[in-house]
Amino acid sequence: GRVAKAVLVSAVPPLMLKTETNPGGLPMEVFDGIRQGVAENRAQLFVDFPTGPFYGFNRPDAKVYPGVIQNWWRQGMMGSAKAHYDGIKAFSETDQTEDLKAITVPTLVMHGDDDQVVPIDNAGKLSVKLVQNGTLKVYQGYPHGMLTTHADVLNADLLAFVQA
Template identity: 35%
Template sequence: MSYITAGKDANGHDVKLHYTDQGQGKPIVLIHGWPASYEMWEYQLAELPKHGNRVIAYTRRGFGQSSKTWEGHDYNTLADDLKAVLDELDLQDVTLVGFSMGGGEVARYMSRHGGARVSRVAFVAAVTPYLLKTDDNPDGAPKENFDKMIEGIRKDRFDFLATFGKQFYGVGAMSHPVSQATLDWMQSLCQIASPRATEQDVYAFAATDFRQDLQSIKVPTLVIHGSADETVPAKVSGERMTQFVPQAQYIEYDGAPHGLFVTEKDRLNSDLLAFAGAHSTTAAAAGSSSAAY
């Protein structure tokens, strides 16, 4: 397995980030969502490198096969970890793609590190601009919603993950957009995260205000969100992004849940390829709404 060293933890041990590096060409860096690992990008890792791209995906600290640190579950540290990935691999002209919690890393990196090495950014079902409801953010979600998540994790993390996975993919009594096998696969990715990171990262993505970070973004920006996302509702996130990133193009996938990297994988792949500037025969054949940028 391949690892990048992202500094040291409080005990002086190397922090290792597990990653994969596929294909050749212009780099696309994929940042996964909570509480999974880079393997969630299975359908993107299988397709994007076919179109003249070098595709890198890594797992944040505390999750998957990366180091299980006790500390460092804040966005400043996570943005520094992202910088370590870009620097270690000496990537240039990067298309940075953040899903859900990963959108926060994109926003914080662009402000904290001046967008170094990055030429385009994409936010997919992202937690930006600010999830928590406050006096100056009345469209956010109540703190009680996140308190219940923490309570569920502490009571029975595995049962919480099973229930969360169904909502994540929009599974209900009359709706089965993914198979039980896919739910089991997602559960397996999430279970190996450390309990500490699983809990602490809820505080991070819930309470971090990215509004000022977003205003630092000057590069081409793509925002994709599902209209049926119950995990990070579009009205709280995607629909508000152009308020802070005026040049952003917003694409809403009608009826798509949070886990659209699986349920809408072909359309997402096409839109990401078009945005990154790569030739996409799929996008051309499908007549994607985002065929050119």
């Protein structure tokens, strides 16, 4: 009763893992590879992930911000390796379909169409169909980490949604 609106930004719901009921999901091998990176060389994984797909810095025309990569590494290394390892299971294997269906407040789903980490077709486009009062805002060419790389655009859209 205290929530008036909700926003999902580059969010993983409803389910990231490929299953019989979610054929568009990603295979378990993808998440096993991330877990392996955490277990074997977390420091390098936390350089490689933001350098590549997370912020879209692997795209030919991308403007790369080394400070953003370093900050991602810093934040990651401050966390618990066990929590990171367990978190991969949580974000990849938890089916949030019923949770989304229970959301009745106006919900803005914001997703970049170049999200290489959480593909829009398996997340944003499905989530907006499941919430009861959802609006999908697609950001052309934006990556998973769009809140950092395009904060000016997203913050304006968030403010407009909250004030509407």
